[in-house]
Structures are given as structure tokens and as C-alpha cells.
Amino acid sequence: GxxxxxxxxxxxxxxxxxxxxxxxxxxxxxxxxxxxxxxxxxxxxxxxxxxxxMNLQDFSILPTKGTFRDKFQIPNDKKIILFMSRINLKKGLDLLLPAFQEVTSQRSDCLLILAGSDDGYLSETQRFIKEKSLEKSIKLVGMLTGNDKLAALADADIFVLPSHSEGFSIATLEALISGVPSLLSDRVGFGQAIRETNAAHLVELTGESITKGLIQMLDNQEYCKTLSKNGINLVKNSYDxxxxxxxxxxxxxxxxxxx
Structure with a gap:
């Protein structure tokens, strides 16, 4: 009134x-x-x-590679694409899920790990996985904390966060300082700094752009090494x-x- x-x-x-x-x-x-x-x-x-x-000391020593794979029984020949954030529509899951489905139609060596607590989009995510028969390609592991989170970052081949909007993503900084090559939407809060330093692969907020970006990163190890190095430097130089x-x-x- x-x-x-x-x-x-x-x-x-x-x-x-x-x-x-x-x-x-x-x-x-x-x-x-x-x-x-x-x-x-x-x-x-x-x-x-x-x-x-962020306190960089928390990420100075990561668990031994393979720790996360062993715990969640992930084969060594699978590339791990890690989404680590709340299971929320705002985080771009409506675009990521079909985009990743398209990736699996082109390559069979990928596993999407969805790590985060339910924030209104879990049932929709589970429905999509079941309807598209993606149980072997997408794994929900819940919210990761402590050593489990560090182990996931140590084993991840790519970090992905295609948010519709993002003020300041600590999860992204954690991935970058851990040396995980990252694919982010251009709506991420510090996109300008990332663009200027080539610290991550920025994409437009479309499923097609996400698919194309993931394929490019999976196909180009040298490009990923460059992103990894630049990501570490960006966090050390600007966010310590x-x-x-x-x-x-x-x-x-x-x-x-x-x-």
C-alpha cells in the first residue's frame, strides 16, 4: 500500500x-x-x-592429484569439468546443462561435476539429467568444503561458472589460484580484469558459446596452460x-x- x-x-x-x-x-x-x-x-x-x-595460503598446497577421483570413483581417462557454486538458476545451469549435453555428443571423455548446495534448482537439474539419460556424464556431489573442495580443484581439468550475473565470485578466485583453467560468462563481476589479463575463457551468455568454449579448451592443452598461468598471476597480483x-x-x- x-x-x-x-x-x-x-x-x-x-x-x-x-x-x-x-x-x-x-x-x-x-x-x-x-x-x-x-x-x-x-x-x-x-x-x-x-x-x-582472499587468503592465498589456504590454496598454497593442494591435496595429491587423484584424491577426489578416488573418493568419487572417477576413471582417470575422464576429463573433469567442475561447477562449484549454489545449485541456482542465476548460476547459469539452464544454459550449462544443455551446453554440456552437446559437448557429450561430440566427446565421451568428459564428466561434469556439480558441487553445491540446493538453492532452488536441484530438482530441475535432476529432472534434466534423468530425461536426457546423462547419469554417467553428470555427477551431483553436494556442497564441498575443506579438503574435499581442495581435492576437487586439484583434480579438475576445467572450472565452469556461466552465471547470469555475479557480484564477486570467491569460487572463481579459488579455481584461478588453484591453477584450474576456467570458463566464465562475461557477466562475472571482475570480467574486465580477466579480459585484460587473459586469465580465463570468457563467453557470451548462450548455450552455443558455452559448448564452443568447452570444446576449445578440451581440445587445446597449451591454451589451458596459458589460462592457468595467467589466472594464478591475476589472483596473486590483485586479490591477495x-x-x-x-x-x-x-x-x-x-x-x-x-x-
Whole structure:
């Protein structure tokens, strides 16, 4: 009713007023910068792109290769394509599933691992797998944590996340720092940084683009090695929590000096 809209408009104006007078607005990427500009109606002078960081030490030593394969009885001759995120429509599973089905029609050496908790799309995913008789090509393993997650990254040949939209994907950073060649949609939050450094294979948000990208990566080991190396370097140079903390500290110092 009217009460809701009054509260909504008041909240909107209040938010804009607070943001307008803020000394520092930390955002993760250029996509958020564009969103903020649209929301405010102008370019805020105190916006700084300082991404969320991650502790690289957690990924410095991965489990022995084959650990994940042994646990889930995956043959050595199967290429593992790893999706590691919530089982949610937003993550692009509506495109990935049929795209991977097309991949299996061209090659029989691939296994898609879907690792994540149900977030509204599990039953649809299970229905698709059953209807298309893909039980031997797609494996649901639930949410992976701790050593199981690290073991999956150690054994993965390709990481895939074709999200419809993504603010800041920690799972992607985890795959990149682990050296897993990655296929991502161009809607990933830090797509510009990935594009500039050739750190992953970016695709348009279509099933055809995903299929084509996966086939290209499966067929070209040298290309995957390049992506792997560039991905590791990108995370080390831009997303190490120590570097991010230093960036924030510099900005806080500037604010304190101006007070």
C-alpha cells in the first residue's frame, strides 16, 4: 500500500543522502561502479575499486592429484569439468546443462561435476539429467568444503561458472589460484580484469558459446596452460588479502589526514 511506498522512497532518499556525503565508497569492480552511478545520477568522487581479497595460503598446497577421483570413483581417462557454486538458476545451469549435453555428443571423455548446495534448482537439474539419460556424464556431489573442495580443484581439468550475473565470485578466485583453467560468462563481476589479463575463457551468455568454449579448451592443452598461468598471476597480483588490506589502509589514512 501507500505506507510501503512512502517507506521505500524515504529509504531511497536517505540512502542517497548518506552515500553522497561518504568519504570512501569501496566497490569490487567496474560493474558496481556503473550501478552506483546509475543509482546516484552522478559520478561520486570518493569511489575506489578495491576488491574483496582472499587468503592465498589456504590454496598454497593442494591435496595429491587423484584424491577426489578416488573418493568419487572417477576413471582417470575422464576429463573433469567442475561447477562449484549454489545449485541456482542465476548460476547459469539452464544454459550449462544443455551446453554440456552437446559437448557429450561430440566427446565421451568428459564428466561434469556439480558441487553445491540446493538453492532452488536441484530438482530441475535432476529432472534434466534423468530425461536426457546423462547419469554417467553428470555427477551431483553436494556442497564441498575443506579438503574435499581442495581435492576437487586439484583434480579438475576445467572450472565452469556461466552465471547470469555475479557480484564477486570467491569460487572463481579459488579455481584461478588453484591453477584450474576456467570458463566464465562475461557477466562475472571482475570480467574486465580477466579480459585484460587473459586469465580465463570468457563467453557470451548462450548455450552455443558455452559448448564452443568447452570444446576449445578440451581440445587445446597449451591454451589451458596459458589460462592457468595467467589466472594464478591475476589472483596473486590483485586479490591477495594482504594487498587489499594495504589498499584500504592507504585510503583510511587519506581520510584521517583530511579530517
Amino acid at each position: 501507500k505506507g510501503y511506498w512512502k517507506k521505500y522512497l524515504f529509504g531511497l532518499l536517505f540512502q542517497k543522502r548518506i552515500i553522497k556525503n561518504t568519504d570512501l565508497i569501496q566497490i569490487n569492480n567496474t560493474d558496481e561502479q556503473d550501478d552506483l552511478k546509475r543509482f546516484l545520477g552522478f559520478e561520486h568522487p570518493n569511489v575506489k575499486i578495491i576488491p574483496n581479497g 588479502i594482504k594487498l587489499v588490506a594495504k589498499q584500504l589502509f592507504v585510503e583510511f589514512e587519506k581520510i584521517m589526514k583530511n579530517k
